[in-house]
Amino acid sequence: MAFIGELLRPISGRDLMLLRRFIFRVLACASASCAVQTLAQETANPWRLLAESDARAALELVERNHPGAEPSLNDTVFMTRLEDARANVESRLPKVDSYPAYNALMSGLAAEFRDRHIWSNSLVEYPHRAWAGIILSRRGGSWVVGAQERGTNDSALLGYRLTSCDGIEAESWAKQRIGSFKGNPEIEAQLAANAAWLLVRDGNPFLSRPESCVFQSIAGERVEARLEWRQITVPEIFPFIERAEGKRPAAGMGVKPFEGGYWIHLQTLESSAAEVVDEVERLQKELRAAPMVVLDLRGNGGGDSSHASAIAKLLVGEGAANGQAQPVATCRGAFWRVSKGNLMAVQDWRDRLKGGDPQSFAYVSALVEDMEAALAEERAFAPALPDCASQQTADTDSESEKLPDPAMAGQIVLVTDRACFSSCLLATDIFRRLGALHVGEATDVSTRYMEVREELLPSGIRTFSTLQKVAIGSGEYGPYEPAIVYSGDLAQTDELKKWVAELPTRFIHPQT
Incomplete structure (x- = not known):
């Protein structure tokens, strides 16, 4: 019973959960000898048992809910990563004999997928x-x-x-x-x-x-x-x-004049970005006439890319923003992986939208109905996945729309740092295609999978996440390398502004 004494020492949340699991398993035994054997087995190496249970649950979460794990999508790269993850769990389990080893196994499992939207967070402090x-x-x-x-x-x-x-x-x-x-x-x-x-x-x-x-x-x-x-x-x-x-860069929020023109501070694309969009709309005339407009995304980890799209339209005009010069995939669309877990998540989303925006509520309600029907019909995706979606390379329309002349006189400059992820990458892609000069640091990368959700694992001391939707006709976003790398301290906003204002005109050119 030495392990019970060990449990009662530093981490109470973990201790109670483990003791509860052990007691339940002992009580489930039909005989005293079974109870003794079960307790002996569990106290011999409880962390391996915990790791085995949580890793199995995490793999099942991905297999049953992630679009890339559905064979009909034919994502061979993702399926290989899933198999590698499973193999690495099996090879590492024999060495799991402590919380740090359990923690490493679960962190490594999440890292196998090469997607920062798939994570495993510990709910236990191990200092x-x-x-x-x-x-x-x-x-x-x-x-x-x-x-x-x-x-x-x-x-x-x-x-x-x-x-x-x-x-x-x-x-x-x-x-x-x-x-x-x-x-x-x-x-x-x-x-x-x-x-x-x-x-x-x-x-x-x-x-x-x-x-x-x-x-x-x-x-x-x-x-x-x-x-x-x-x-x-x-x-x-x-x-x-x-x-x-050093101090991590932070753009802040708002629109301000600076020596070179105007500076749009956009540290997040969450709901507060709507206020920045409103400021851009109020100053639209001045921004379009300015010699330079800087979109500063330092510290931006994502949110809703529609705010970035709105700013783009206000700056260059709706025609130019909508007519981005990029090939359009003939096979495209957003498709949800159908599963009981994903359906419950979407139902919860619908319930939270009641009494809110009618358009959003109608969209999610229709999605719930489609997923319910798909589950009954044993369809893997909602809407149904077209045959072309399983192609390894996407066909594109032979002619792309030409980019109309922008409705602004000056140059757009885009500033990013390494925090740029998720919807920030979409914003980066939008403005690079509009001819923005990209400066700062290289961004992170995001896959075509989206709509993350997280579940508590059986141990009760750790979570794991999965994704639920795939964007067909879209590839990875990022990493985006700046045309000019900023060698100074990106956290020093005043110095950065001075540097941008002094950029030689020979550097001001459309992004390729």
């Missing part, structure tokens, strides 16, 4: 970490020491570039670790977002602890550092991470 006094940051495509707490024998490495760890070249070493448990290693924005945790240990048994790393100064001095690992808590480490990453 313990180990570190070697070094926090890395991603700068200019390199791994740089952004913060350091020196031990007795540690060299001063602040500002040094990491070149290798345990004999493995830094880029390969870092991408393998991030790609296995954090995100897509081919997306610069996701590498930067996870850089700080590369030399922080969270008890993950599937990643070896580096013993020594080589660093190089700007002047070329090379230092081989033996890493001295010591304990730290997450609250203690956050100030070092903040120091390494």
Whole structure:
């Protein structure tokens, strides 16, 4: 019964849930010997049992609800990722003997899908970490020491570039670790977002602890550092991470004049973006006459892309905004994966819209009826998926609409940072196609799958998400590389504005 004593120590929410599970399983036994055997098995390695149960539930959630997991869509890339996820769970389960190992397995499972809309969040605080006094940051495509707490024998490495760890070249070493448990290693924005945790240990048994790393100064001095690992808590480490990453860029909200023309601050595309749209409408005449209009999306993680579309129409005119010069897929549309879980989510959405916008309520009500009919007919999608949707490459109309002349005199400049995700990517695509000069940092990437929902896993201490809808005729959005990378600190708005205002006219050209 030693494990019960262990449970009663630090994390009460987790403890109660695990004890409740164990008691229920013991009570379900028909004999005393069964109860003893069950308790012995569970107390021997409860975390493996927990991981097995939660991983199975997470995989079933994706298989039964995600459009990419439906064979009729013929998304071979997604199906391969699903099989890889299943295989990695099986190979990792034998090593799960603690909360950190369970946590790593579930995080790795979510990372397999290479889609930030699929995540696994822990509801339990586990503050313990180990570190070697070094926090890395991603700068200019390199791994740089952004913060350091020196031990007795540690060299001063602040500002040094990491070149290798345990004999493995830094880029390969870092991408393998991030790609296995954090995100897509081919997306610069996701590498930067996870850089700080590369030399922080969270008890993950599937990643070896580096013993020594080589660093190089700007002047070329090379230092081989033996890493001295010591304990730290997450609250203690956050100030070092903040120091390494610096202040994160934030555009704010509103429309303001600046030296080069007008600056539209659009940090979110959530409901508050409607107020910015209203400001753009009030200032439409001035904005169209300005030599430059900047759309600032720093810190924007998404929301509703219709706000960005509305701003585009107000700036360049509805004809120019609607006639974006892009091939139009002959096979296109939005299709919901039909399942009991997805239907319940859409029914809940409909119920929350009662008494609100009649048009939205009518749309969702019709969707509910279609999904109910599809479930009864054993259809996989609502509306029914056309045969052309399973093609690996989409056919496009032979002629694209030509872009009408925009109704504004000046140049649009688009500013993004690595936080740009989801609907922010749609906004980026809209303005790049309208000829905006893209500056700042590269964006993240989003797939053609959408409408995320999250479920509590059987353990009660973790959640997992899935997606419910696919946009046929649409590919991935992003990553978008800026035409001009900003080498300064994107968090310094005044300096950024000064830099944009001074952009040489030779840089002002339509985005290709």
